[in-house]
Amino acid sequence: MGLEQLYNKALRLEDFTIEELVFLYQNAPTPDLMALGHELRKIHKRDDRYVGWIIDRNVNITNICVAGCKFCNFSRHPREEGGYVTTLQEYRQKIKELFELGGDQLLLQGGLNPRFRLADYEGLFSTLKEEFPGLKLHALGPAEVAYLARREKLTYRQTLERLIAAGLDSLPGAGAEILSDRVRRQVSPGKCSAEEWLEVMRVAHKLNLPTSATMMFGFIETIEERMLHLILLRDLQKQKPEGHYGFITFVPWTFQSDGTELEREHPEIREASADEYVRMLAIARIALNNIENIQTSWLTVGKEIAQITLYGGANDFGSIMIEENVVSSAGAHYSMNAGQIQEAIREAGFIPRRRNQKYEFID
Numbered sequence: 180m181g182l183e184q185l186y187n188k189a190l191r192l193e194d195f196t197i198e199e200l201v202f203l204y205q206n207a208p209t210p211d212l213m214a215l216g217h218e219l220r221k222i223h224k225r226d227d228r229y230v231g232w233i234i235d236r237n238v239n240i241t242n243i244c245v246a247g248c249k250f251c252n253f254s255r256h257p258r259e260e261g262g263y264v265t266t267l268q269e270y271r272q273k274i275k276e277l278f279e280l281g282g283d284q285l286l287l288q289g290g291l292n293p294r295f296r297l298a299d300y301e302g303l304f305s306t307l308k309e310e311f312p313g314l315k316l317h318a319l320g321p322a323e324v325a326y327l328a329r330r331e332k333l334t335y336r337q338t339l340e341r342l343i344a345a346g347l348d349s350l351p352g353a354g355a356e357i358l359s360d361r362v363r364r365q366v367s368p369g370k371c372s373a374e375e376w377l378e379v380m381r382v383a384h385k386l387n388l389p390t391s392a393t394m395m396f397g398f399i400e401t402i403e404e405r406m407l408h409l410i411l412l413r414d415l416q417k418q419k420p421e422g423h424y425g426f427i428t429f430v431p432w433t434f435q436s437d438g439t440e441l442e443r444e445h446p447e448i449r450e451a452s453a454d455e456y457v458r459m460l461a462i463a464r465i466a467l468n469n470i471e472n473i474q475t476s477w478l479t480v481g482k483e484i485a486q487i488t489l490y491g492g493a494n495d496f497g498s499i500m501i502e503e504n505v506v507s508s509a510g511a512h513y514s515m516n517a518g519q520i521q522e523a524i525r526e527a528g529f530i531p532r533r534r535n536q537k538y539e540f541i542d
């Protein structure tokens with residue numbers, strides 16, 4: 180199939196094969212890919228004048244982690260110095276600050292800490308929900324759920340049901356990186372496999388827990404593995420029960436290498452360029468024909484590139500990311516407050532609209 184035929188296939192929202200996506204990625208000019216991404220965004224979003232954004236706050240439950248991801252400068256092994264666990268008093272203070280800024284969602288992330296039991300998360304979630312009834316918890320991720328289930332000898336369903344009962348509102352797609360076990364074994368030896376990640380999400384979708392999907396790229400993965408990642412997400416989304424949330428959004432970001440073990444092991448790695456990010460985001464819009472929202476990652480690519488992606492398939496500018504730690508500790512130093520994020524969207528020619536975690540506008 181030639182490029183024109185593939186463009187038409189994309190506009191008909193048909194499923195692409197890995198080979199077709201690789202061919203597009205390697206041969207289509209960037210302006211063509213962007214134009215296609217933009218057209219598809221219009222098909223999915225109908226009103227394309229708006230770009231969503233959200234006020235939420237990252238809080239790391241703990242930096243103690245046994246996963247040993249080679250791209251992570253943030254975690255500490257249980258026997259290493261510098262490990263911490265966020266205290267209840269600190270949560271209270273951070274939530275008050277979040278509410279003062281007008282936000283109501285905590286993005287709770289953390290390491291795979293062997294000292295934490297499921298009951299600890301249940302206690303934390305229910306205490307925070309009791310003290311702050313308006314609070315939304317976008318928390319943990321498939322890797323933590325799989326880790327907890329294994330340690331507690333529970334199924335993913337039982338683990339998720341208990342977390343939901345304690346106050347979990349939505350499950351971030353953290354820890355996906357690239358859904359290929361060849362890559363995962365090399366860069367995240369202690370994390371769940373690709374199939375385990377997908378299975379936790381499959382169960383979350385059955386329970387109608389809103390979820391997001393992510394991809395970190397630009398390290399040791401091949402182009403084929405990136406495209407496989409997209410196809411696995413698309414095929415999982417197809418399996419969600421009718422009317423359930425499934426993956427509400429997809430967020431691609433680039434590997435940040437500064438000072439990481441992966442950089443030391445692979446000095447040949449070059450972080451993804453701006454052109455590569457724009458192209459990958461547009462390809463994601465083409466491949467993910469059943470995921471409505473695509474969020475750009477200004478935190479890793481910067482404001483200007485993020486603005487460009489709004490014309491290449493992205494319809495969301497994400498969060499003001501109060502206190503992000505993982506990619507920030509590996510070289511991502513961009514920051515934006517609520518005023519700046521709205522200004523960036525306007526500057527790009529769109530109307531900023533504040534949204535909640537379910538991508539519903541709330542302004």
Ligand code: SF4
Nearest residue numbers: 244246248251254290
């Ligand atoms: S990225 Fe997350 S799971 Fe991996 S080592 Fe860092 S804290 Fe642990």
